[in-house]
Amino acid sequence: MSDFGEASKGAKMDFARDKSYGDYLGLDKILTVENPLDMAHDGLLFIIQHQTSELWMKLVIHELTAARRAIVAGDLQPAFKMLSRVARIFEQLNSAWDVLRTMTPSEYTAFRPHLGASSGFQSYQYRLIEYLLGNRNGSLTKLHEHTPAPHEALRNEMAQPSLYQVAIDLLADRLGAARLSGDPGQTAWQALPQVQDLWQKVYEDPATHWELYELAEKLVDLEDYFRRWRFNHVTTVERIIGFKRGTGGTSGVAYLRKMLEVELFPELWHVRGAL
Numbered sequence: 101m102s103d104f105g106e107a108s109k110g111a112k113m114d115f116a117r118d119k120s121y122g123d124y125l126g127l128d129k130i131l132t133v134e135n136p137l138d139m140a141h142d143g144l145l146f147i148i149q150h151q152t153s154e155l156w157m158k159l160v161i162h163e164l165t166a167a168r169r170a171i172v173a174g175d176l177q178p179a180f181k182m183l184s185r186v187a188r189i190f191e192q193l194n195s196a197w198d199v200l201r202t203m204t205p206s207e208y209t210a211f212r213p214h215l216g217a218s219s220g221f222q223s224y225q226y227r228l229i230e231y232l233l234g235n236r237n238g239s240l241t242k243l244h245e246h247t248p249a250p251h252e253a254l255r256n257e258m259a260q261p262s263l264y265q266v267a268i269d270l271l272a273d274r275l276g277a278a279r280l281s282g283d284p285g286q287t288a289w290q291a292l293p294q295v296q297d298l299w300q301k302v303y304e305d306p307a308t309h310w311e312l313y314e315l316a317e318k319l320v321d322l323e324d325y326f327r328r329w330r331f332n333h334v335t336t337v338e339r340i341i342g343f344k345r346g347t348g349g350t351s352g353v354a355y356l357r358k359m360l361e362v363e364l365f366p367e368l369w370h371v372r373g374a375l
């Protein structure tokens with residue numbers, strides 16, 4: 101018998117009664133999803149790139165939801181770990197653009213008409229991540245009226261304070277200031293000078309406020325990687341479709357460039373200029 105044979109001796113070979121690898125992972129479902137773009141060679145790349153991104157987004161939502169709970173409980177060490185993980189997930193998604201960039205405009209054109217009006221613009225998980233972080237545009241929930249569960253998840257999210265709101269509540273509590281986060285809302289967080297002043301106290305004396313200082317840097321790190329995702333997306337889009345309108349109906353690159361201006365945690369960026 102070969103070495104390999106010896107080494108694998110004892111491996112369980114019969115899974116008639118037990119759960120196997122594929123059963124645990126639901127691979128029968130994941131790997132047999134129909135590919136509606138199979139008329140073109142590059143259709144599979146396009147589909148898998150989106151499907152894998154959505155799987156990672158599912159984990160992002162799981163981590164951010166738990167991080168928010170931990171911040172509310174004042175339990176910052178586990179929250180830091182989760183926020184770091186989210187930043188690493190975005191880093192991973194950023195590298196994934198390198199694979200998609202191998203697709204040329206000619207290759208994309210072979211299946212683009214078959215996409216109809218579908219677009220990442222209608223990704224409810226992406227929207228949920230933005231809502232969780234605090235970039236809320238309530239009018240976009242309309243895109244999901246035809247699917248009750250995502251629609252409800254988005255509406256429920258807007259009834260809760262965002263991750264940033266709970267972070268600035270903690271900031272105010274620990275510095276003995278009045279809370280400034282206001283109510284949960286359907287619009288994006290607007291920077292408040294008083295919040296920036298509180299962050300400034302933290303940055304001017306990290307040793308005294310070490311946990312808040314670490315929280316601030318975890319948030320900045322997360323937004324940094326998120327911004328890179330947006331930048332990689334718009335650059336890839338420009339490389340593939342130029343300045344054509346998006347399949348989702350927006351102006352395309354012009355819309356995505358506008359989104360580069362979003363500031364998730366504005367006071368944390370602005371305080372830097374005040375130090």
Ligand code: HEM
Pocket residue numbers: 149150153154200208218219220221222223226333336337340341345346347348349350351352353355356359
């Ligand atoms: C060939 C590749 C791609 C092209 C040409 C493309 C194009 C576009 C365009 C033009 C938009 C603006 C909305 C519209 O009018 O359609 C958009 C939005 C979006 N796309 Fe892509 N995209 C590509 C790949 C991806 C991938 C791999 C993902 C990963 C999930 C993704 C996720 C999104 C999201 C989440 C939005 C909404 C962004 C926002 O509202 O801020 N896209 N895309």
